[in-house]
Amino acid sequence: MIIVMGKSVTQEHIDHVVEIIEKDGLEAHISKGSTNCIIGVIGDERKLDVDKINALDYVEKVMPVQKPYRRVSREVHPDNTVIDVKGVKFGGKDIVMIAGPCACESEEQMFEIAYALKKMGVRAFRASAYKPRTSPYAFQGMGVEGLKIIRKVGDETGLVVETEVMDTRDVETVAKYVDMIRIGARNTQNFDLLKEVGKVNKPVILKNGLSTTVDEWLFAAEYIMNEGNQDVILCERGIRTFEPLTRNTLNLSVIPLVKKLTHLPVIVDPCHAAGKREPIPYLAKASIAVGADGLLIEVHNDPENAMSDQAQQFTPKDFEVMYNDLKKVALAVGRKLV
Ligand code: PEP
Ligand code: MN
Numbered sequence: 001m002i003i004v005m006g007k008s009v010t011q012e013h014i015d016h017v018v019e020i021i022e023k024d025g026l027e028a029h030i031s032k033g034s035t036n037c038i039i040g041v042i043g044d045e046r047k048l049d050v051d052k053i054n055a056l057d058y059v060e061k062v063m064p065v066q067k068p069y070r071r072v073s074r075e076v077h078p079d080n081t082v083i084d085v086k087g088v089k090f091g092g093k094d095i096v097m098i099a100g101p102c103a104c105e106s107e108e109q110m111f112e113i114a115y116a117l118k119k120m121g122v123r124a125f126r127a128s129a130y131k132p133r134t135s136p137y138a139f140q141g142m143g144v145e146g147l148k149i150i151r152k153v154g155d156e157t158g159l160v161v162e163t164e165v166m167d168t169r170d171v172e173t174v175a176k177y178v179d180m181i182r183i184g185a186r187n188t189q190n191f192d193l194l195k196e197v198g199k200v201n202k203p204v205i206l207k208n209g210l211s212t213t214v215d216e217w218l219f220a221a222e223y224i225m226n227e228g229n230q231d232v233i234l235c236e237r238g239i240r241t242f243e244p245l246t247r248n249t250l251n252l253s254v255i256p257l258v259k260k261l262t263h264l265p266v267i268v269d270p271c272h273a274a275g276k277r278e279p280i281p282y283l284a285k286a287s288i289a290v291g292a293d294g295l296l297i298e299v300h301n302d303p304e305n306a307m308s309d310q311a312q313q314f315t316p317k318d319f320e321v322m323y324n325d326l327k328k329v330a331l332a333v334g335r336k337l338v
Contacts, residue, residue, distance in 0.1 A: 001041040004061040013058045071225040077263040091265030096294035100126035102309040104146035112301045116316035125159040139307040147177040168196045175200040198227025210240045234266045238273025247275025255290040267294030271312045281322045
């Protein structure tokens with residue numbers, strides 16, 4: 001870390017900053033010119049109380065050298081983390097397709113979609129039993145009944161199943177029924193929920209929030225990992241911008257950067273970003289091109305009559321066309337879409 005002192009700095013100020021640095025077990029190197037003074041901090045700067053130094057009136061600027069995250073950072077874990085969910089590997093050479101309906105609506109609907117996907121070779125299945133809806137009058141999900149159906153689908157088809165958890169009180173129950181837990185965009189910074197999923201033994205798909213920065217998203221992952229659960233998969237799902245033509249703006253520009261910052265697998269959900277079918281196949285292709293380790297795509301047997309996200313869900317038939325196309329893109333970048 002480099003600390004740039006203000007122009008009117010005195011020896012007393014410098015001594016005070018050095019004292020703070022040394023109190024935290026680090027070393028201070030002072031470089032003093034005729035007009036400027038900078039203090040270099042040697043050692044693990046994450047131990048240092050940066051806010052305390054930043055708050056000093058005579059400190060002009062604090063420039064960290066190390067990343068502030070301890071567990072998500074590539075600095076502490078240079079190799080890619082590969083998360084194995086019942087043989088489906090996230091973060092390795094394969095790009096994993098997770099497909100399925102927005103919401104679990106009935107056993108019949110779920111099995112129809114799941115078997116259609118399985119026939120195509122898809123290995124991971126999504127469906128929400130708890131739905132975060134803008135309106136309290138909209139379909140809220142089937143709750144525990146839905147979880148039971150999701151588990152039944154997983155058991156009978158052999159697909160890996162995932163679902164969203166929204167409430168700390170449901171974490172244990174959700175973890176009992178599914179193979180992976182999803183944290184949705186509205187809960188990216190629900191720290192109590194993050195800590196709770198950090199205590200269970202199931203991989204977590206962590207979406208970015210509607211307005212979280214990459215830093216905030218990575219710190220959210222850090223919250224989960226701090227509690228013991230190291231199996232976190234990041235999922236980019238778009239951010240809210242001024243553009244009304246799509247529901248959100250898929251932030252693909254950060255994917256290569258996020259992958260450089262962290263060793264965790266990073267997947268992309270182009271559906272909740274776009275909010276409508278038309279751009280999704282293009283966004284999915286682009287996601288593979290920028291290095292995504294997986295995709296999350298909504299598929300419904302009857303999108304027109306779906307209970308949520310009617311405009312963005314694909315019929316199994318249309319999904320299959322896109323899926324086969326995406327496999328070619330994956331091969332072109334030296335990977336395999338499963
Ligand atoms: C979802 O994947 O079902 C969902 C609600 O997405 P998001 O949290 O990204 O809005
Ligand atoms: Mn949805």
